[in-house]
Amino acid sequence: MTTIRIKIRSDSQELPKLLFDVAAPAPGQSFGITPGVEVVHERNIVRHGLVESGIIIDLVLKIATGVATKVVADWIADALKARKAKATVQINDKVVDSQDRAAVSSALDDAAG
Amino acid sequence: MLPDDLIADLIGATPGGLRTGDGGYLAALLNGAPATSLGEATGHLTAKWKPNWSDHARRNFDTDDLSRYPIVVLPSPAFAAESILVDGAPCVLVHHGLMELIGFAVECDLLGAQAARSLRTSRSGARTLERIEALTRFIFRSHIKNPARLPKLSQWLSDKSRQGWALYVLSAEVFALLHEIAHIRLGHLESFPGPFDDASTYWQQRELDADALAMEMAGRGREILLLGAWSFLWWFSYYQAAEKHYSNYYPTAIARFESLIDRHADRYTRDLGEELRGMRAIAEFLHGGGHLEDIDQFNRGQLGTPLEAQQELQGIFHMLLA
Numbered sequence: 416m417t418t419i420r421i422k423i424r425s426d427s428q429e430l431p432k433l434l435f436d437v438a439a440p441a442p443g444q445s446f447g448i449t450p451g452v453e454v455v456h457e458r459n460i461v462r463h464g465l466v467e468s469g470i471i472i473d474l475v476l477k478i479a480t481g482v483a484t485k486v487v488a489d490w491i492a493d494a495l496k497a498r499k500a501k502a503t504v505q506i507n508d509k510v511v512d513s514q515d516r517a518a519v520s521s522a523l524d525d526a527a528g
Numbered sequence: 529m530l531p532d533d534l535i536a537d538l539i540g541a542t543p544g545g546l547r548t549g550d551g552g553y554l555a556a557l558l559n560g561a562p563a564t565s566l567g568e569a570t571g572h573l574t575a576k577w578k579p580n581w582s583d584h585a586r587r588n589f590d591t592d593d594l595s596r597y598p599i600v601v602l603p604s605p606a607f608a609a610e611s612i613l614v615d616g617a618p619c620v621l622v623h624h625g626l627m628e629l630i631g632f633a634v635e636c637d638l639l640g641a642q643a644a645r646s647l648r649t650s651r652s653g654a655r656t657l658e659r660i661e662a663l664t665r666f667i668f669r670s671h672i673k674n675p676a677r678l679p680k681l682s683q684w685l686s687d688k689s690r691q692g693w694a695l696y697v698l699s700a701e702v703f704a705l706l707h708e709i710a711h712i713r714l715g716h717l718e719s720f721p722g723p724f725d726d727a728s729t730y731w732q733q734r735e736l737d738a739d740a741l742a743m744e745m746a747g748r749g750r751e752i753l754l755l756g757a758w759s760f761l762w763w764f765s766y767y768q769a770a771e772k773h774y775s776n777y778y779p780t781a782i783a784r785f786e787s788l789i790d791r792h793a794d795r796y797t798r799d800l801g802e803e804l805r806g807m808r809a810i811a812e813f814l815h816g817g818g819h820l821e822d823i824d825q826f827n828r829g830q831l832g833t834p835l836e837a838q839q840e841l842q843g844i845f846h847m848l849l850a
Binding site: 439459465 | 534537538606608609610611612613614615616621708711716717719778
């Protein structure tokens with residue numbers, strides 16, 4: 416089992432709904448994405464202001480050994496694609512576009528070591 | 529108290545913040561004071577500012593609204609406040625740059641007024657006043673990324689101006705805070721329809737509505753709050769022109785001020801003509817590219833470096849007001 420922290424930033428407040436089908440997930444709430452991939456929602460922050468507006472979600476990914484990180488990249492990209500929500504995924508210090516599946520997968524591979 | 533990693537997130541995303549901009553801001557801000565974490569630095573700043581705001585709001589606006597919501601001062605240079613929800617819980621954030629920039633700007637406004645009284649109406653006096661205004665704008669603009677290094681000019685303030693400074697600055701800051709609390713009360717953080725550029729009019733109307741509710745929250749003290757709004761929006765208009773990437777989905781500062789006047793015109797006893805004329809003057813200045821002229825003057829070296837401009841401004845105040 417590999418554990419990776421990720422952060423997703425979006426200009427759409429619907430982000431939790433798009434990812435989890437829940438508008439207001441609780442801290443620590445866990446979601447099974449596909450067999451072998453579990454996501455724990457740690458925190459979400461809605462920002463409304465001059466400097467920045469949007470939502471930031473902190474997640475912990477738990478990926479079973481042998482499961483390709485591409486599954487996670489596809490989950491994020493597919494969830495956001497329908498509403499054309501702009502979003503970035505931060506994995507450690509690397510920030511990539513949520514629709515760039517290859518880049519998300521590669522960053523996850525790097526984080527998994 | 530917000531956790532360190534959350535503060536880092538909030539500051540890191542700020543233009544000019546710790547991660548993306550001038551990494552020396554926090555050091556300059558704390559000026560050697562011991563702070564071992566972002567949370568501690570944030571705690572220092574919040575403890576310093578929040579009691580003044582709460583006291584000012586209670587005395588002048590007869591409201592405890594500022595005590596009903598958590599308010600946090602972030603060690604960030606932005607001239608901004610914002611409202612956030614952390615897992616659904618509301619909080620108001622004030623970026624420290626707001627206090628530094630508005631404090632300096634109001635100080636210069638009041639010193640300029642003192643200087644005007646000593647200069648009377650001679651032609652050379654008018655030129656000196658124009659020079660003071662140009663230097664003030666230039667110094668304000670050149671410190672937007674690091675306002676903790678703005679010069680402190682309070683030594684030349686008269687006792688009367690000192691009282692005026694506290695009233696204007698605290699009212700400007702409380703206006704920004706009540707505006708953010710208004711966003712929370714109006715449910716603006718719960719209904720967030722999507723990207724800004726898709727519905728700019730919608731976003732702009734929300735800002736005007738938050739301003740209007742902020743005024744309502746000030747009760748019988750709304751005329752004092754309007755003075756704060758005026759101070760804030762005057763300088764915000766200049767900031768907005770300098771930081772153009774914010775301006776697309778935000779109403780202009782003058783649009784906000786005029787909206788406040790329009791909505792409350794019949795309730796004010798004070799003659800606001802002078803304030804509106806001032807706002808229109810700076811709007812015309814910005815629309816006419818006056819700030820670009822300032823930058824051009826800077827590029828041609830006519831205002832010198834920011835340090836030289838500071839020295840010149842201090843020299844003028846010393847000569848006229850010491």
